[in-house]
Amino acid sequence: MSSKAFWKPPKAIRGGIPVCFPQLSNVILSVQFGNLGxxxxxxxxxxRMWSLDNDPSPLPPANNQSSVDLVLKSTEEDLKTWPxxxxxRLRICLSAGKLTLIPRVRNVDSKTFSFTFALRNYLSVSDISEVRVEGLETLDYLDNLMRKERFTEQADAITFDGEMDRVYLSTPTKIAIIDHEKKRTFELRKDGMPDSVVWNPWDKKAKAMPDLGDEDYKTMLCVDSAAIETPIILKPFExxxxxxxxxxxxxxxxxGQLDPRQVLYGFR
Structure with missing residues (x-):
């Protein structure tokens, strides 16, 4: 969580796990949505302010976990900018050492629409220079610092010594963020979101962001679950x-256990 996060709407909170919908960036907007402005x-x-879901889908048997169901529905204000x-809907389940998020988007419109989506995971780390991300080796990525040019990851693991903003494509269902100093690993498993964004603003950009502390970049890393390259298309009521x-x-x-060729499996 940013030390300078804004806590009053309509500004987004810098930290936690923001839900990015119906797009991940305004560049994608002009391509996918006809530049709606x-x-x-x-x-x-x-x-937005979400509400408790009064009509959640049935919960599976829970083992010592707490759950809450939230819902966000289109408003007249939203329809002006995205008709x-x-x-x-978002189901949040918390148990010892595990946080599960289950997003669902339903088209209640009379026309087909498409969207991109991401769960932006702000992870707390001891020292960004000592962190490595495994599971994205040999994969293609779009580099947002290089005009979205496409590259192939050559390193055995992703490490950090400067600003990074990449969209890794067709990623495995399991990614590890290894924090050597804390001897702790975040294990990220995902389904339905084939892409992953890896982002750290580093020092210059951090100082230029009013809702991020100048030194916060040293103890944070974003590794997102996302659907970006291929927008999700929903027909009416899908x-x-x-x-x-x-x-x-x-x-x-x-x-060392996350060879991408060996982790293309779903949830167990």
């Missing part, structure tokens, strides 16, 4: 469903 960067869902009727599990495990358990 005033749609906010990373969408408007993260800036698509939708219902966005529904899309994603899933993300974020858990902590011993670093020695994960390190």
């Amino acid at each position: 005033s749609l906010e960067q990373h969408g408007f869902a993260r800036n 698509r009727g939708f219902e966005l 529904e899309w469903k994603g899933r993300q599990e974020l858990s902590t495990v011993s670093s020695s358990y994960c390190s």
Whole structure:
């Protein structure tokens, strides 16, 4: 969580896990949505007040976990900038060492629409220079610092010595963020969101952001679950469903175990 996060709407909170819908960036907007003008960067869902869902889908048997169901529905204000009727539901399940998020988007409009989506995971780390991300080796990525040019990851693991803003494509269902100093690994499992954004603003950009502390970049890293390269298309009354599990495990358990060719499996 940023030390300078704004806590009053309509400004998004810098930290936690913002829900990015119906787009991840305003560049994608002009391509996918015909440049509708005033749609906010990373969408408007993260800036809205959500409600408790009075009609949640049945919960599976829970083992010592707490759950809450939230819902965001299109308003007249939203329809002015993005004229698509939708219902966005989010189930949040918390248990010891694990946080599960299950987003669902339903088209309640009479026309087909498309959207991009991301769960932006702000992770707290001891020292960004000592962190490595495993599971994205050999994959293609779009570099947002190089006009979205496409590259192939050559390193055995992703490490950090400067600003990074990349969209990794067709990523495995399991990614590890290894924090050597804390001897802790965040294990990210996802389904329905094939892409992953890896972002750290580093020093210059951090100082230019009013809601991020000058030194906050040293102890944060974003690794997102996302659907970006191929927008999700929903016909009238169709529904899309994603899933993300974020858990902590011993670093020695994960390190070196995430060959992308061996982890293309779903949730167990």
